[in-house]
Amino acid sequence: MMNYENPFWGEIYDLIHGGDDADVDFYLDEAMRANGPVLEVACGTGRILLRLLQLEIDAWGIDVSQPMLDRLAEKARRLGLQARAVRADMRAFTLSQRFALIIVPFRSFLHLETKEDQLAALSCFRKHLAPDGRLALNFFAPVAEALAGGGGGLRLGREIVDAGTGRRYKAWQSVSNDHQNRRQTIDWVLQELSGGGEVVATNSLPLRLHWIYKSEFELLLKAAGFSQWSVYGGFNGEPLEGEGQEMVWIASV
Ligand SMILES: C[S@@+](CC[C@H](N)C(=O)[O-])C[C@H]1O[C@@H](n2cnc3c(N)ncnc32)[C@H](O)[C@@H]1O
Incomplete structure:
Protein backbone atom coordinates (compact mmCIF):
# COMPACT_ATOMS: atom_id res chain seq x y z
CA MET A 1 0.00 0.00 0.00
CA PRO A 142 15.62 19.70 -5.28
CA VAL A 143 19.37 20.02 -4.87
CA ALA A 144 21.64 17.58 -6.67
CA GLU A 145 24.00 17.10 -3.72
CA ALA A 146 21.19 16.25 -1.31
CA LEU A 147 19.48 13.92 -3.79
CA ALA A 148 22.76 12.15 -4.51
CA GLY A 149 22.48 10.65 -1.00
CA GLY A 150 20.04 7.98 0.04
CA GLY A 151 20.08 4.29 -0.70
CA GLY A 152 22.09 3.60 2.44
CA GLY A 153 19.60 1.11 3.87
CA LEU A 154 17.45 1.48 6.96
CA ARG A 155 18.43 4.08 9.53
CA LEU A 156 17.00 4.23 13.02
CA GLY A 157 15.12 7.49 13.16
CA ARG A 158 13.89 7.42 16.71
CA GLU A 159 11.98 5.64 19.40
CA ILE A 160 8.42 6.75 19.84
CA VAL A 161 6.02 6.30 22.74
CA ASP A 162 2.29 6.79 22.28
CA ALA A 163 1.30 8.58 25.48
CA GLY A 164 -2.36 7.62 24.92
CA THR A 165 -1.93 3.86 24.57
CA GLY A 166 1.50 3.38 26.13
CA ARG A 167 2.67 1.56 22.96
CA ARG A 168 6.36 1.86 22.08
CA TYR A 169 7.74 1.87 18.58
CA LYS A 170 11.09 1.91 16.86
CA ALA A 171 10.89 3.98 13.68
CA TRP A 172 13.30 3.14 10.87
CA GLN A 173 13.59 4.98 7.61
CA SER A 174 15.33 4.50 4.29
CA VAL A 175 15.38 6.95 1.41
CA SER A 176 16.10 6.14 -2.21
CA ASN A 177 16.17 8.46 -5.19
CA ASP A 178 15.32 7.56 -8.76
CA HIS A 179 16.82 10.39 -10.81
CA GLN A 180 15.45 9.15 -14.11
CA ASN A 181 11.91 9.57 -12.86
CA ARG A 182 12.64 12.28 -10.24
CA ARG A 183 11.10 10.01 -7.69
CA GLN A 184 11.99 9.72 -4.02
CA THR A 185 10.83 6.71 -2.06
CA ILE A 186 10.81 6.98 1.71
CA ASP A 187 10.28 3.65 3.42
CA TRP A 188 9.17 3.94 7.00
CA VAL A 189 9.30 0.75 9.03
CA LEU A 190 7.57 0.90 12.40
CA GLN A 191 8.34 -1.87 14.87
CA GLU A 192 6.04 -2.14 17.84
CA LEU A 193 7.89 -3.22 20.98
CA SER A 194 6.73 -5.25 23.96
CA GLY A 195 7.46 -4.08 27.51
CA GLY A 196 10.60 -6.21 27.36
CA GLY A 197 11.73 -4.57 24.12
CA GLU A 198 10.97 -7.45 21.72
CA VAL A 199 9.44 -6.63 18.36
CA VAL A 200 5.78 -7.75 18.41
CA ALA A 201 4.57 -6.20 15.13
CA THR A 202 6.09 -4.54 12.08
CA ASN A 203 4.42 -2.09 9.73
CA SER A 204 5.95 -1.07 6.45
CA LEU A 205 4.87 2.36 5.22
CA PRO A 206 6.29 3.37 1.83
CA LEU A 207 5.84 6.96 0.66
CA ARG A 208 6.58 8.20 -2.80
CA LEU A 209 7.37 11.79 -3.74
CA HIS A 210 8.07 13.33 -7.14
CA TRP A 211 10.36 16.29 -6.87
C1 LIG B 1 2.53 14.65 4.51
S1 LIG B 1 0.82 14.38 4.76
C2 LIG B 1 0.32 16.03 5.12
C3 LIG B 1 -0.87 16.09 6.06
C4 LIG B 1 -1.18 17.48 6.61
N1 LIG B 1 -1.41 18.43 5.56
C5 LIG B 1 -0.04 17.99 7.46
O1 LIG B 1 0.52 19.03 7.14
O2 LIG B 1 0.29 17.34 8.47
C6 LIG B 1 0.27 14.13 3.10
C7 LIG B 1 -1.23 13.95 2.94
O3 LIG B 1 -1.54 14.00 1.53
C8 LIG B 1 -2.66 13.17 1.32
N2 LIG B 1 -2.76 12.91 -0.12
C9 LIG B 1 -1.88 12.25 -0.92
N3 LIG B 1 -2.32 12.24 -2.18
C10 LIG B 1 -3.50 12.91 -2.20
C11 LIG B 1 -4.44 13.23 -3.22
N4 LIG B 1 -4.25 12.85 -4.49
N5 LIG B 1 -5.54 13.95 -2.89
C12 LIG B 1 -5.75 14.34 -1.60
N6 LIG B 1 -4.90 14.04 -0.58
C13 LIG B 1 -3.79 13.34 -0.88
C14 LIG B 1 -2.35 11.96 2.16
O4 LIG B 1 -3.47 11.15 2.38
C15 LIG B 1 -1.78 12.61 3.42
O5 LIG B 1 -2.78 12.81 4.38
Whole structure:
Protein backbone atom coordinates (compact mmCIF):
# COMPACT_ATOMS: atom_id res chain seq x y z
CA MET A 1 0.00 0.00 0.00
CA MET A 2 1.57 3.23 -1.16
CA ASN A 3 1.44 6.59 0.60
CA TYR A 4 -1.31 7.03 3.18
CA GLU A 5 -3.58 4.12 2.21
CA ASN A 6 -2.32 1.93 5.05
CA PRO A 7 -4.76 2.32 8.01
CA PHE A 8 -1.77 2.30 10.38
CA TRP A 9 -0.90 5.81 9.19
CA GLY A 10 -3.95 7.13 11.08
CA GLU A 11 -2.44 5.75 14.27
CA ILE A 12 1.18 6.70 13.72
CA TYR A 13 1.26 9.95 11.70
CA ASP A 14 0.97 12.31 14.67
CA LEU A 15 3.56 10.35 16.62
CA ILE A 16 6.01 10.86 13.77
CA HIS A 17 5.05 14.37 12.61
CA GLY A 18 2.83 15.91 15.29
CA GLY A 19 5.75 17.97 16.59
CA ASP A 20 6.84 19.29 13.18
CA ASP A 21 5.82 22.91 13.28
CA ALA A 22 8.26 24.97 11.17
CA ASP A 23 5.44 25.77 8.74
CA VAL A 24 2.58 26.33 11.17
CA ASP A 25 2.91 30.09 11.78
CA PHE A 26 3.27 30.75 8.06
CA TYR A 27 0.01 28.99 7.20
CA LEU A 28 -1.84 30.44 10.20
CA ASP A 29 -0.70 33.98 9.27
CA GLU A 30 -1.79 33.46 5.65
CA ALA A 31 -5.16 32.18 6.85
CA MET A 32 -5.69 35.08 9.26
CA ARG A 33 -4.93 37.54 6.45
CA ALA A 34 -7.32 35.81 4.05
CA ASN A 35 -10.61 37.50 3.63
CA GLY A 36 -12.84 34.43 3.65
CA PRO A 37 -12.90 30.63 3.93
CA VAL A 38 -9.74 28.56 3.78
CA LEU A 39 -9.29 25.11 2.25
CA GLU A 40 -6.48 22.82 3.32
CA VAL A 41 -5.81 20.31 0.57
CA ALA A 42 -4.44 16.97 1.86
CA CYS A 43 -5.28 17.97 5.43
CA GLY A 44 -4.27 14.59 6.87
CA THR A 45 -4.90 14.25 10.60
CA GLY A 46 -5.39 17.99 11.02
CA ARG A 47 -1.93 19.14 12.09
CA ILE A 48 -2.75 22.54 10.52
CA LEU A 49 -6.52 22.35 10.02
CA LEU A 50 -7.34 21.93 13.71
CA ARG A 51 -5.24 24.96 14.58
CA LEU A 52 -7.12 27.00 11.97
CA LEU A 53 -10.41 25.91 13.53
CA GLN A 54 -9.13 26.79 16.98
CA LEU A 55 -8.57 30.33 15.65
CA GLU A 56 -12.23 30.29 14.53
CA ILE A 57 -11.20 30.47 10.89
CA ASP A 58 -13.79 29.08 8.47
CA ALA A 59 -11.52 26.22 7.45
CA TRP A 60 -12.36 23.20 5.31
CA GLY A 61 -10.25 20.19 4.42
CA ILE A 62 -9.99 17.43 1.86
CA ASP A 63 -7.82 14.33 1.91
CA VAL A 64 -7.79 11.10 -0.06
CA SER A 65 -6.98 8.87 2.93
CA GLN A 66 -9.88 7.69 5.10
CA PRO A 67 -7.61 6.55 7.98
CA MET A 68 -6.10 10.05 8.16
CA LEU A 69 -9.57 11.66 8.06
CA ASP A 70 -10.87 9.29 10.76
CA ARG A 71 -8.04 10.34 13.02
CA LEU A 72 -8.75 14.01 12.29
CA ALA A 73 -12.45 13.52 13.16
CA GLU A 74 -11.54 11.85 16.45
CA LYS A 75 -9.15 14.67 17.40
CA ALA A 76 -11.73 17.31 16.43
CA ARG A 77 -14.35 15.63 18.62
CA ARG A 78 -11.99 15.61 21.58
CA LEU A 79 -11.29 19.32 21.08
CA GLY A 80 -14.99 20.12 20.65
CA LEU A 81 -14.41 21.38 17.10
CA GLN A 82 -16.54 20.86 13.99
CA ALA A 83 -14.17 19.79 11.20
CA ARG A 84 -15.56 20.02 7.70
CA ALA A 85 -13.10 17.58 6.17
CA VAL A 86 -14.16 15.25 3.39
CA ARG A 87 -12.60 12.46 1.41
CA ALA A 88 -11.58 13.76 -2.00
CA ASP A 89 -8.70 13.54 -4.40
CA MET A 90 -6.89 16.82 -5.03
CA ARG A 91 -6.80 16.04 -8.76
CA ALA A 92 -10.58 16.07 -9.11
CA PHE A 93 -12.80 17.51 -6.41
CA THR A 94 -15.88 19.70 -6.44
CA LEU A 95 -16.96 21.74 -3.45
CA SER A 96 -19.79 24.26 -3.43
CA GLN A 97 -17.59 26.77 -1.58
CA ARG A 98 -15.05 29.17 -3.12
CA PHE A 99 -12.00 29.96 -0.98
CA ALA A 100 -10.02 33.07 -0.17
CA LEU A 101 -7.04 30.81 0.49
CA ILE A 102 -6.12 27.28 -0.52
CA ILE A 103 -3.13 25.74 1.23
CA VAL A 104 -1.21 22.54 0.51
CA PRO A 105 1.29 22.21 3.37
CA PHE A 106 3.98 19.65 4.14
CA ARG A 107 5.00 18.72 0.57
CA SER A 108 1.70 16.93 -0.11
CA PHE A 109 1.70 18.19 -3.70
CA LEU A 110 4.74 15.99 -4.36
CA HIS A 111 2.59 12.87 -3.98
CA LEU A 112 1.23 13.57 -7.46
CA GLU A 113 2.94 11.29 -9.92
CA THR A 114 2.59 12.86 -13.35
CA LYS A 115 2.45 16.25 -15.04
CA GLU A 116 -1.19 15.53 -15.93
CA ASP A 117 -2.01 14.93 -12.25
CA GLN A 118 -0.14 18.06 -11.14
CA LEU A 119 -1.90 20.16 -13.75
CA ALA A 120 -5.30 18.67 -12.91
CA ALA A 121 -4.79 19.49 -9.23
CA LEU A 122 -3.65 23.07 -9.88
CA SER A 123 -6.60 23.63 -12.24
CA CYS A 124 -8.94 22.29 -9.57
CA PHE A 125 -7.42 24.65 -6.98
CA ARG A 126 -7.84 27.59 -9.39
CA LYS A 127 -11.52 26.75 -9.93
CA HIS A 128 -12.09 26.75 -6.17
CA LEU A 129 -10.46 30.13 -5.53
CA ALA A 130 -12.64 33.17 -4.90
CA PRO A 131 -11.77 36.30 -6.92
CA ASP A 132 -8.50 37.60 -5.40
CA GLY A 133 -7.97 34.24 -3.68
CA ARG A 134 -4.47 32.90 -3.10
CA LEU A 135 -2.83 29.49 -3.25
CA ALA A 136 -0.02 28.76 -0.77
CA LEU A 137 2.02 25.59 -0.74
CA ASN A 138 5.48 24.26 -0.07
CA PHE A 139 7.80 21.48 -1.13
CA PHE A 140 11.55 20.94 -1.00
CA ALA A 141 13.89 22.58 -3.48
CA PRO A 142 15.62 19.70 -5.28
CA VAL A 143 19.37 20.02 -4.87
CA ALA A 144 21.64 17.58 -6.67
CA GLU A 145 24.00 17.10 -3.72
CA ALA A 146 21.19 16.25 -1.31
CA LEU A 147 19.48 13.92 -3.79
CA ALA A 148 22.76 12.15 -4.51
CA GLY A 149 22.48 10.65 -1.00
CA GLY A 150 20.04 7.98 0.04
CA GLY A 151 20.08 4.29 -0.70
CA GLY A 152 22.09 3.60 2.44
CA GLY A 153 19.60 1.11 3.87
CA LEU A 154 17.45 1.48 6.96
CA ARG A 155 18.43 4.08 9.53
CA LEU A 156 17.00 4.23 13.02
CA GLY A 157 15.12 7.49 13.16
CA ARG A 158 13.89 7.42 16.71
CA GLU A 159 11.98 5.64 19.40
CA ILE A 160 8.42 6.75 19.84
CA VAL A 161 6.02 6.30 22.74
CA ASP A 162 2.29 6.79 22.28
CA ALA A 163 1.30 8.58 25.48
CA GLY A 164 -2.36 7.62 24.92
CA THR A 165 -1.93 3.86 24.57
CA GLY A 166 1.50 3.38 26.13
CA ARG A 167 2.67 1.56 22.96
CA ARG A 168 6.36 1.86 22.08
CA TYR A 169 7.74 1.87 18.58
CA LYS A 170 11.09 1.91 16.86
CA ALA A 171 10.89 3.98 13.68
CA TRP A 172 13.30 3.14 10.87
CA GLN A 173 13.59 4.98 7.61
CA SER A 174 15.33 4.50 4.29
CA VAL A 175 15.38 6.95 1.41
CA SER A 176 16.10 6.14 -2.21
CA ASN A 177 16.17 8.46 -5.19
CA ASP A 178 15.32 7.56 -8.76
CA HIS A 179 16.82 10.39 -10.81
CA GLN A 180 15.45 9.15 -14.11
CA ASN A 181 11.91 9.57 -12.86
CA ARG A 182 12.64 12.28 -10.24
CA ARG A 183 11.10 10.01 -7.69
CA GLN A 184 11.99 9.72 -4.02
CA THR A 185 10.83 6.71 -2.06
CA ILE A 186 10.81 6.98 1.71
CA ASP A 187 10.28 3.65 3.42
CA TRP A 188 9.17 3.94 7.00
CA VAL A 189 9.30 0.75 9.03
CA LEU A 190 7.57 0.90 12.40
CA GLN A 191 8.34 -1.87 14.87
CA GLU A 192 6.04 -2.14 17.84
CA LEU A 193 7.89 -3.22 20.98
CA SER A 194 6.73 -5.25 23.96
CA GLY A 195 7.46 -4.08 27.51
CA GLY A 196 10.60 -6.21 27.36
CA GLY A 197 11.73 -4.57 24.12
CA GLU A 198 10.97 -7.45 21.72
CA VAL A 199 9.44 -6.63 18.36
CA VAL A 200 5.78 -7.75 18.41
CA ALA A 201 4.57 -6.20 15.13
CA THR A 202 6.09 -4.54 12.08
CA ASN A 203 4.42 -2.09 9.73
CA SER A 204 5.95 -1.07 6.45
CA LEU A 205 4.87 2.36 5.22
CA PRO A 206 6.29 3.37 1.83
CA LEU A 207 5.84 6.96 0.66
CA ARG A 208 6.58 8.20 -2.80
CA LEU A 209 7.37 11.79 -3.74
CA HIS A 210 8.07 13.33 -7.14
CA TRP A 211 10.36 16.29 -6.87
CA ILE A 212 9.64 19.44 -8.88
CA TYR A 213 12.04 22.16 -10.00
CA LYS A 214 11.27 25.86 -9.69
CA SER A 215 11.02 26.58 -13.42
CA GLU A 216 8.89 23.50 -13.90
CA PHE A 217 6.40 24.61 -11.26
CA GLU A 218 6.25 28.08 -12.78
CA LEU A 219 5.26 26.50 -16.07
CA LEU A 220 2.65 24.35 -14.36
CA LEU A 221 1.16 27.39 -12.59
CA LYS A 222 0.97 29.25 -15.87
CA ALA A 223 -0.61 26.30 -17.69
CA ALA A 224 -3.20 25.96 -14.93
CA GLY A 225 -4.26 29.59 -15.30
CA PHE A 226 -2.30 31.33 -12.52
CA SER A 227 -0.78 34.63 -13.58
CA GLN A 228 1.12 35.84 -10.50
CA TRP A 229 3.32 34.09 -8.00
CA SER A 230 6.16 34.52 -5.56
CA VAL A 231 8.50 31.84 -4.36
CA TYR A 232 10.61 31.99 -1.20
CA GLY A 233 13.33 29.82 0.26
CA GLY A 234 11.61 29.25 3.61
CA PHE A 235 8.63 30.15 5.74
CA ASN A 236 9.94 33.59 6.74
CA GLY A 237 10.23 35.09 3.27
CA GLU A 238 13.89 34.11 2.82
CA PRO A 239 15.19 34.39 -0.77
CA LEU A 240 15.42 31.09 -2.60
CA GLU A 241 19.13 30.69 -3.19
CA GLY A 242 20.80 28.09 -1.03
CA GLU A 243 20.86 24.38 -0.46
CA GLY A 244 18.35 22.43 1.55
CA GLN A 245 15.70 25.11 1.31
CA GLU A 246 11.97 24.69 1.24
CA MET A 247 10.24 26.32 -1.74
CA VAL A 248 7.30 28.27 -0.41
CA TRP A 249 4.90 29.44 -3.11
CA ILE A 250 2.10 31.98 -3.08
CA ALA A 251 0.13 32.21 -6.31
CA SER A 252 -2.98 33.94 -7.56
CA VAL A 253 -5.03 34.05 -10.72
C1 LIG B 1 2.53 14.65 4.51
S1 LIG B 1 0.82 14.38 4.76
C2 LIG B 1 0.32 16.03 5.12
C3 LIG B 1 -0.87 16.09 6.06
C4 LIG B 1 -1.18 17.48 6.61
N1 LIG B 1 -1.41 18.43 5.56
C5 LIG B 1 -0.04 17.99 7.46
O1 LIG B 1 0.52 19.03 7.14
O2 LIG B 1 0.29 17.34 8.47
C6 LIG B 1 0.27 14.13 3.10
C7 LIG B 1 -1.23 13.95 2.94
O3 LIG B 1 -1.54 14.00 1.53
C8 LIG B 1 -2.66 13.17 1.32
N2 LIG B 1 -2.76 12.91 -0.12
C9 LIG B 1 -1.88 12.25 -0.92
N3 LIG B 1 -2.32 12.24 -2.18
C10 LIG B 1 -3.50 12.91 -2.20
C11 LIG B 1 -4.44 13.23 -3.22
N4 LIG B 1 -4.25 12.85 -4.49
N5 LIG B 1 -5.54 13.95 -2.89
C12 LIG B 1 -5.75 14.34 -1.60
N6 LIG B 1 -4.90 14.04 -0.58
C13 LIG B 1 -3.79 13.34 -0.88
C14 LIG B 1 -2.35 11.96 2.16
O4 LIG B 1 -3.47 11.15 2.38
C15 LIG B 1 -1.78 12.61 3.42
O5 LIG B 1 -2.78 12.81 4.38
